[in-house]
Amino acid sequence: MESEKSSFNIHSIYVKILALVVIAILAFALLNVGYIIPSAKKTIRTVNENNMKDLAALSGEIVELEMEAQGVENITYDVLKPLLDGKGLNGISSSYIYHQ
Numbered sequence: 001m002e003s004e005k006s007s008f009n010i011h012s013i014y015v016k017i018l019a020l021v022v023i024a025i026l027a028f029a030l031l032n033v034g035y036i037i038p039s040a041k042k043t044i045r046t047v048n049e050n051n052m053k054d055l056a057a058l059s060g061e062i063v064e065l066e067m068e069a070q071g072v073e074n075i076t077y078d079v080l081k082p083l084l085d086g087k088g089l090n091g092i093s094s095s096y097i098y099h100q
Contacts, residue, residue: 055088
């Protein structure tokens with residue numbers, strides 16, 4: 001009686017399934033690096049740019065309303081600081097309204 005040896009058979013179902021899994025993982029990795037990640041970065045950048053534009057427009061409106069209420073000659077740094085200080089997008093340090 002001949003003993004059966006476990007050998008590597010390229011035509012076995014195990015090897016075919018293993019190859020399919022490896023190919024699927026590589027395809028998903030390439031898809032992530034080539035399309036999904038750049039697309040997500042672009043979308044996030046666009047959303048942040050739009051939010052920063054809205055923040056700048058709103059800040060301009062606040063300053064204009066304050067100028068109408070108090071007059072241009074009465075607008076100083078001390079008047080605007082409490083209105084604009086600390087305003088910005090959370091978690092994005094470059095989006096805060098700067099003052100001198």
